[in-house]
Amino acid sequence: LAKTTQPISMDSYEGQEVNITCSHNNIATNDYITWYQQFPSQGPRFIIQGYKTKVTNEVASLFIPADRKSSTLSLPRVSLSDTAVYYCLVVSTDSGYSTLTFGKGTMLLVSP
């Protein structure tokens, strides 16, 4: 199972772009990279998932270099409501099953 490492916390201001980088050095060929967001007292919410290169949706972009040993979640023009914990997950499917393993995540604090 690929271990992920991401910063414990980050600070930003409203309107700025925020990039959160996650390292996953021992990612396997069939693993996917997935990011979740969690607000206090709520369950995590899926943000984005990718395998390689770049993925973009209405909420965020995910950049994955060719070696796939890291990934960067990019949040454009953050607002106060983006204050949350962001989890980077490597979803392993080698066993034939797909399970989600959460680390401690990155606490993003957005200030006015």
Added chain:
Amino acid sequence: NAGVTQTPKFRILKIGQSMTLQCTQDMNHNYMYWYRQDPGMGLKLIYYSVGAGITDKGEVPNGYNVSRSTTEDFPLRLELAAPSQTSVYFCASSYNDDPPTGDQAFFGQGTRLTVV
């Protein structure tokens, strides 16, 4: 569209008591999961199920049991509650193809359990 529904939202148990945390999903998902989250920590997988009648242990299964008799329901049973089981419990579900691709999981709102 209910998604994943957990009951109860809050519960206080005495040491040694038992209870069942209920989880239901209406999205016809094949995968279901139970996680616990201690204060300031990430989520830890307790048990998961890849389909009705199939369950498997996660990272922290001791003290818990699950069953999956239907696609919709995945109850978590706590036997002989201990203070170490004080936590917030999240149920989740997802749909995965065969072979699985780790599709997005949908989480319930959680059950806050205190064992005293």
